[in-house]
Amino acid sequence: MENGSILKLNNIEVMYQEVILVLKGVSLDVGRGGIVALLGANGAGKSTTLKAISGLLKHEDGEVTDGSIEFMGGRIDRKSAEEIAKVGILQVIEGRRVFEHLTVEENLTVGAHLNRTAAGLKPGLEMVYHYFPRLKQIRHTVSGFCSGGEQQMLVMGRALMARPKLMLLDEPSMGLAPLLIKEIFEIITRLNREEHLPILLVEQNVKLALAVAGYGYVLESGRVVMDGPADKLRDNPDIKEFYLGLTDLGTRKTFRNIKHYKRRKRWLT
Numbered sequence: 001m002e003n004g005s006i007l008k009l010n011n012i013e014v015m016y017q018e019v020i021l022v023l024k025g026v027s028l029d030v031g032r033g034g035i036v037a038l039l040g041a042n043g044a045g046k047s048t049t050l051k052a053i054s055g056l057l058k059h060e061d062g063e064v065t066d067g068s069i070e071f072m073g074g075r076i077d078r079k080s081a082e083e084i085a086k087v088g089i090l091q092v093i094e095g096r097r098v099f100e101h102l103t104v105e106e107n108l109t110v111g112a113h114l115n116r117t118a119a120g121l122k123p124g125l126e127m128v129y130h131y132f133p134r135l136k137q138i139r140h141t142v143s144g145f146c147s148g149g150e151q152q153m154l155v156m157g158r159a160l161m162a163r164p165k166l167m168l169l170d171e172p173s174m175g176l177a178p179l180l181i182k183e184i185f186e187i188i189t190r191l192n193r194e195e196h197l198p199i200l201l202v203e204q205n206v207k208l209a210l211a212v213a214g215y216g217y218v219l220e221s222g223r224v225v226m227d228g229p230a231d232k233l234r235d236n237p238d239i240k241e242f243y244l245g246l247t248d249l250g251t252r253k254t255f256r257n258i259k260h261y262k263r264r265k266r267w268l269t
């Protein structure tokens, strides 16, 4: 991915409150136009990685204490979240924070304020409504009353209004019904293909993530323990075992067994 790289993390270390070391040397690459999956168990450091890139870390008393982050050739790890948004990186944080008292369309309008090119509100709304026709239907609804799926579409749409050059997407499927998840992932794929939007995707749903991504990284306790093309990762026995819950026989193991096994067998040790 060297040539087409748009984002590069070089061995970054992240600390919270000057003492809690969470990322212990993470390197990763996002290519132009690709979807890259960042996988790993709860607490592995996935959200922290996204926040290090977007600069949101600084709002949580976190800091990149070593290594560097480059976006389109320029260093961004010292920049503020606002500056990073202006160069074109938008993070859709987990948990779907909409402005609850505003309507769907008002939420989208707020997103347009980060628009670097000032390309105008209307074309932005048209583009968002093109990918999310549901949002158009409910554009006058107060967003606090929208369903979880609609709110997920809304936070993604709001980020799109800023015309990002790279989208960081944190757990879009969390807590949604399977049909909705399918719909949202289809939209993610279309945004990537049709808008040529590179996406760094954090997902607990490993199967889905590896179905849409071209490349993936597995994070464990703040370190990348495995990376490779998505199809290779899908076939990897450890991924199958720990993340897809499949044994060699293709049968499902109980979560408890997996946890137990996981404790015994550490990766790459």
Ligand SMILES: Nc1ncnc2c1ncn2[C@@H]1O[C@H](COP(=O)(O)OP(=O)(O)O)[C@@H](O)[C@H]1O
Binding pocket: 016, 017, 020, 022, 040, 041, 042, 043, 044, 045, 046, 047, 048, 049, 060, 061, 062
């Ligand atoms: N603001 C914070 N202050 C201190 N520790 C944090 C903070 N945010 C996250 N952590 C810790 O960093 C580790 C990684 O968290 P996170 O990046 O949210 O993991 P993931 O997204 O993979 O579930 C966890 O142990 C978590 O408790």
Ligand SMILES: [Mg+2]
Binding pocket: 046, 047, 048, 094
């Ligand atoms: Mg997280």
